[in-house]
Amino acid sequence: MEKKVLPALLEELKDKELLSLILQNVFKIMSLLPSSRRAFGEKVRPKLKEIFDSTKQSQEKDTARDAGLMVVLENASLIADNSSGKEFKDDVLPILLSAIESSTPSLVDAALRGLPNILPVLDFSTIKNELFPIIANVFSKTNSLAIKVRGCHAFVILCGGPNEISSDDDGLDGFGPDKKRKTSSSSALDKYTMQEKIVPLIKAIKTKEPAVMMAALGVLRIVGNNADTDFVAMEILPILWNMSLGPLLDLKQFQSFTELIRLLSRRVEEEQTKKLQELAVTNGASQSTPSTNDDFLGFGGVTGTTFDTANGSSQDDFERLVKGKTSQMSSGSMDSGWDTAPNASVATSKVKSPTAQFSWSTPTPTSNSQFDPPKAQPSFRTVTPDLAAFKQPYNAADLYWHSLASHYRIYS
Known part of the structure; x- marks a missing residue:
């Protein structure tokens, strides 16, 4: 078979009409020869490279060549067993890539179906940089x-x-579960x-x-x-x-x-x-538990306010701030709460004050005691200050004091 039948069959591969039939017999002989690796490397693989070299093929569809390529894809496992990694990459992988990129769906399906048989022969770099991009491109465009x-x-x-394992594999072919290669x-x-x-x-x-x-x-x-x-x-x-x-x-x-x-x-x-x-x-926080005050108010009061907890204030500070109920401030009528009755003397002084009021005039200053009735003033009119006589502009404070001086007739 190796010296007489196989060479005669390979010689007849020049007839494209008989390509698929001859290749079936060639691979059958390869499966029977005890020295199939040597015979495949010396005689069969160079012939396959010559026939299915994609660089020499025209773009026209060749049904006879596609039929022969289908036989090669179906025997990918036998080819991988009889080839080294370098030999497979150099001579057989281009044939498989051309089948994956073929316009015939059956060839693409057969090439992808044979991946588990050929991956153990290839190295990681070849799979990632040469095989995977072709498969991804076909997958995205089909x-x-x-x-x-x-x-x-x-x-x-x-x-x-x-x-x-595909659904049509019933396990009755005699090869057992080991026939499926694992990547x-x-x-x-x-x-x-x-x-x-x-x-x-x-x-x-x-x-x-x-x-x-x-x-x-x-x-x-x-x-x-x-x-x-x-x-x-x-x-x-x-x-x-x-x-x-x-x-x-x-x-x-x-x-x-x-x-x-x-x-x-x-x-x-x-x-x-x-x-x-x-x-x-x-x-170091594995034992910590969240506090009940872990919210916005948990950061504490504003520094300087009466409800700042750092100053020793209690919880009723906010109520005292709103209602004015403080015990440490002076006990004058101004410090009393909003809900307390106003002082009678204050109300009387507001009604009986004889001082004339103008839109530009400043309120009459009070004495040291808060809200005491003002002393009686002589009945004379106030003099409006001559602002045009000022040689330089005055600010609001200066105008206040000059107005106050004119009120008491001490302005010169």
Whole structure:
């Protein structure tokens, strides 16, 4: 098979009409040869690179070439097992990238479906910088719901999630559960790429089809388990609530969203509580309890007022301030409360005062005793001061004293 049949089959690959049929036999021989790695590296892989090199292909659609490429994608696991990392990256990865960017949906679906088989062969840098941008670009531009769903599954694989077994796999093929490869930890994308690259792509989904929404739910579940709590609270949870209220979701699908929302909300609550507790212990306030006066009035009275607690005042200071009930001030009639009767002498003096009052004149000064009746004044008229005789302007105080002097006829 290796020395006679395989070389004859590879020679016939020049016939494009027989490309897919010949490649099926070639990969069957590879699965049977004990030295398949050496034979694949020397004979098969160079031939595949020559046939499917995207740089030499025209933009026109070639159905025969697409059929042969589909056979290659279906045997991606066999190719990865018989290639080293560098060989796969240099010779096979360009073929897979051209299939992902193909205009044929079946090729794109097959390429994305084979990611779990090829990721363990590639290094982290290649996955992040070469493979992921191509998948993200196709996911954002495609109008096919099937490609949207397959792209979400690809994001789950790229984030290190498990490869979900498809519904058509009944487990009766004899290979057992080990046939599904698990993505190695080295091939999982970093947290920054998950948060800053994948989540915006999920958020930008416009369709409300249940299949796409449930596929996006799987992406947000794996990203939410790895993202920061702040990012989960501010970005992921609003997206989940928005998707959960889709009009096409049934009860079971809605409950799947709410279950993840509760799970992530509980995680945010626990980590935020733990953070605040550690902060309180660090500040030495873990045993402190809030005071009953921890409000605006708890800062104390204004300094200098009668209700300033620092001056030894009691709680009735405010009442004494309003009603004037003070015992330490003078006992004159001015210090009495607002609700006390006025002094009779004061009322009499206000009525019987013979002093003439003018709009410009100043009230008559009182004696040392408050509100005593003023002494009788001689009955003569007041003289208005000649303000024009002043050589320089006077302020309000000067005018007051000059007016007072003229009232008592001592102005010269």
